[in-house]
Amino acid sequence: MTVTTLSSREFNQDASGAKRAASKGPVIITDRGRPAHVLLTIEDYERLTQQTASMADLLxxxxxxxxxxxxxxxGHLARPADLS
Structure with a gap:
């Protein structure tokens, strides 16, 4: 996976290039030199936001x-609770 970093200006001037780069990995878009946004493919986004089952659901x-x-x-790690 390749991570690409573009300034906001570079992104605005070549959005199609940024989309091509996103197919190879996340594209970090900076604003005044600081990371501000990340461009991902929809497949990567869905994989990251996919909800996992809770322990109760699994049980x-x-x-x-x-x-x-x-x-x-x-047993060597467990100690009786001090309830005093």
Whole structure:
């Protein structure tokens, strides 16, 4: 993945070049030398904004009761809670 950096002026003068660059990776558009915007392909944007399932959703999936899960014990790290 190639990251391209363009100034706002460069972006305005060659938007089609910026779109071509975005097909190879994110395009960072700067404003007064500081990163201000990022141009991505729609596929990259959708991948980044895709919501992942929560732990509750995963535990509620059908067939989850058939999965064997036996995590190792970490007794040496556990301490009784001090409730005083």
């Amino acid at each position: 509620a999936m059908p067939g989850v009761e058939d999965i064997d899960f036996d995590p190792p014990r970490v």
